[in-house]
Amino acid sequence: MGSQVNGSERGLRPVRIANCSGGQMEPGWQMRKQASLGPVDFITGDWLAENNLAQEQAAIVAGTGEGFKKNAWEALQLSMDVIAEKKIKVIIDGGGLNPQALAEHCQELSDAKGYGLTCAFVSGDNMVGQVKKTLKSTGALPTTFQDINTKAHKSKAELGFGEDDVLACNAYIGARGIVKGLEAGADIIICGRVADASPVIGAAWWWYGWSDTDFDRLAGAFLAGHLIECSAYASGSNFSGFHRFPLERFIDSGFPIAEINRDGTCVITKHPGTNGMVTEETVKCQLLYEIQGNMYLNSDVTAYLDDAKVEQIATDRVRVSGIRGAPPPPTTKLAIYYKGGFESQNLSNAAGYATRKKYKLYEMQIRARMAEEKLDDKFTVLDFQVVGSDKKNPYRQLECTTYFRIFAQAAAPEPLSALKLLLADETMQHFSGLHWSQDLRTADPKSFYVYYPCIVSQDEIKEAVHILAPAGKDGKITIAQTLECTRPPLYEPIPPRESYNTRNLIDLAALGKTVDMPLGNIALGRSGDKGSNINCGLFVDRPDVYDWFRTFLTIDKMKELIGGDWKEDEYRLERVEFPHIFAVHFVIYGILGRGVSSSTLLDNRGKGFTDYVRTKHIPVPEKFVPYTWVEDDESDLQ
Template identity: 70%
Template sequence: MEQQSNGDARGTRPVRIANCSGGQMEPGWQMRKQASLGQVDFITGDWLAENNIAQEATAMDAGTGEGFKKNAWDGLQLSMDVIAEKGIKVVINGGGLGPQNLAKRCQELVDKNNYGLTVAYVSGDNIVGRVRSSLKESGKLPGSFQDMSGNNHKDATFTADQVLACTAYLGARAIVKGLENGADIIICGRVADAAPIMGAAWWWYGWSDTDYDRLAGSFLAGHIIECSAYASGSNFSGFTRFPMETFIDSGFPIAEVEQDGACVITKHEGTGGMVTEETVKCQLLYEIQGNVYLNSDVKALLDEAEIKEVGKDRVRLSGVKGRPPPPTTKLAIFFKGGYEAQNLANFAGYASRRKHKLYETQIRARLEEMDLLKSFDILEFQAIGNAREDPRFMFESTTYSRIFAQAKSPEPLSALKLLLADNTQQKPSGLHWAQDMRTADPKSFYVYYPCIMPQDEIEEAVHLLEKGGKTEQSIPCTRPPAYEYFDEKRDSYDPVNPTPLESFGPTVSMPLGNIVIGRSGDKGPNVNMGLFTDRAEIWEWLRSFLTLDRMKSLVGRDWKDEFKIERVEFPRIFAIHFVIYGILGRGVSSSTLLDNRGKGFTDYIRAKHVDVPKKFLQWTWEEGDDDF
């Protein structure tokens, strides 16, 4: 099919927005695939997460980076010829802390090849200078900022010199302004993950900034596709029901956003993976905040969201309602946290748990003798895995010990590594070390400190470049015309009028995952998790069974009384959503957990054995062969 130019098609049909990246490791050739394999109007990409802004700041300070994500630049170099030929517009957040640097690289490429494209970049998100100045002058953050770190950062203090980066989450306003003024490629820094998709649809239809239902719909379209293949087969907990070959190379998603903000999620024909109601539901429930999802431009209400298959690899999302945005936006501060190390060792066979305990007791005793225990901010001895009873081969008998340590200086961590070496001949039986011991060497880490700040204090603008890379025009952006305060006490409730569980008849014990799928992720120190069934017949049992207390019990020994839990229902899609506050500690890079982003949490809960009504057995599916 011949591409219809943006100028001819704008507003007359759904805008086709193809996303090419969901994280900093996404390879550049995925952008070229999205541009080449079929008709699209926009390519968007999300390369930023709450951890890699600090990485870019560290690289810039060391003189080894320009602030932007390398893979984003790779994608632009690989794809620019196709983008120019087909008239595709590009909006990405891969500019990181140096969007102007990446924009200038793009302009050099445009000039060299006479592509005739207009390049722009967005500013206003980077406010590290203001934060450092306030800390120097008063020892505090600016007075209008609100600390959202909770108990996970109750002892955290940092100075201006320790602050690595500070970025406010922008919306789509500068993107729209850039497109209105002729930009073909817009490089952003820390805009919200969905903002590139929102901005594309907003401009395409010429919506006003009070078209809240439409904006909210495009916001959720962006939310669905911004994690790339997560909407089209990757990270899909229901994969066991399908041939494994389906998921070897999942095609990346496309959102066809309609005039009213509803959308159809699809992918290029002939690519792997799949787009189904289940894959889209999983992504809808991923990393949201409950039934109200906040954004700088709109507040999205998800209670009436509907997801319906309308064709092969075509799923329609509708029913999202919008309200004015809150007067504040999310603010991510990163500061130097000190040093950390991981010491890994394996234990084989008999009495593994007792071996782990002896190992910990030995090491703590030696540290106490050396007067080093108080030198650690964190020192955890973690026993990972369980040895199988009557193992069939050695891997089934192997667990490993993870000693996770953090300190303000590297010396205690180096001393710990040396101590473990000195203790080699006194080790418990069955201990064998990993070949690669580099994780035991001290390395610096940073801490993510979440806040919110008033939107009206942001000075956002879009800058259009001219040939040679100089700024031809800088266009300031207005703030939202109206705000609506959001009650920080979010909806949370147990099932209303639940059906007594005994009324469902006899039960059988099995993994919850045999009848429920879902997805989980991180929101700083918190885990969010959505679980759902694909059967109306099971929904009433599921909502009656999965109470707040039930979830606490399923979390098991990982639950602590200091955590807080919220629960809401989405009956139109047979889903229940939970947020567990504080379970990731300080979150992301400074979390002590193996699963420091909560990605595996849903499948942990799905592995729990629960009493399921026997009458549902006709709709269960099994895990598959566990041999490997």
């Protein structure tokens, strides 16, 4: 069955939008699967993360890339015949720093194969020229660029980087160019740094002919985009309750599809016969992933999630509603990426007896040699970390093996090379039983990039969509039409972010006796990175359990659960509730340091944070024990 995006069905039934990618490594054949396995009207794909654009610029400089994501181009090459046959429209952000080049490649392929498709690209997000020019001429960022946390306008001295260090600078733009491109007849629209959900918002906006002030509807589409933009995260992957099901269920999970209704509500589903699952729990986990609290910002709309509802209506079909919309903020996020220097990781292992003293001795030996070599002040970061905890009375050696991670950063590669050599010099003076893995390449210096988050006025962005013409007689692709985009007609200043303990306290003592068990026995959840911050959402599955849960899980209790990783003087915690999905949500500000690309944490994207918290033992009322489950049985590993 083919799709009818240009036919009489448009606007008369829910629009079916299938996502095929949630990250830069996503293989191209996932797009073909989404196009082939059932009827869809649109395919969207998200290939960009906060560090990808810096990587693309480095590849351009090295002569190894054109600025767009190679896997996105692979996906289009593998799928364009099906896309053309079924009249599916495609909107992706895989254009990276050079959406024009990828759009031209697509137009060339369509022309060569006789597919008759019209390709387009969106511009306006790339502001690197303005940044470099202003840094050079004034010694500061443009006056309209403000630090996302302090709202300060900073000079080069305050920033710690100059025009020669800047690799990329991109604003997170919305769906306005996408909508104009669809109105002009584009079949494939290539974007750069649009916000992750913008392709889905644009598809639904055009399908129904919404106004740009239909904020409730736009907010619903925004959340639908959020739910499906991370590959199979809504349909079985990264699911904290996976251990309660046959593991085979999660091999090659089908990617999600959003069926968006005219009112902005949606049903999350997937193609029949694919693996994985779409349940209330998988959708709640994704809803709570990488959000900003109860207020979720986009360039076209602000979505308020307080009253979000998630309801299973059939097998692999989950309805999501209750999202309230408001005008977008007058500013949007602006990501500046600059050269941070060089970094390395030196990894060594220890097994069993007296492990902590072994690592203490090793650090003392290394620091003594560094002092002799006058390396003490040559690093911007030098962190000694013990990863793992050895099992007492182990059955096999790996159960009591941990590793020592020396994470180092410096402005130049020489101190890192010197550190590697220093460690080699100490090879035979190590503690009892030290051993390494076969691959020692992590100890070699490699460049890293720093993400500096800013905000910029939306009115400063010059967004446009460019419709390509078929190749001329000379084989060249030209722009047939450029359509400039208006800015949002209405803004609403960002109100102070909410943070509170529950307003519906119950008497915990009145619940009676408790049983000590892992938090994860009664609560599911998910976490992820938001720049230098981690978000963490946890939920239970019954209203009576939720009354206890939200009373118990206070701001101070979360700090206690974070344990030794909490730094009172450096971090800040926000807490809100989502009562209709029985969830409590936290944002831990500052815990990722300078963010994913340069965080010292092993879990530098915060993906494992929720499962760390869920393994902490808490007192659960005995009356709720029948509603708990147990963590996976590891006896089959012995």
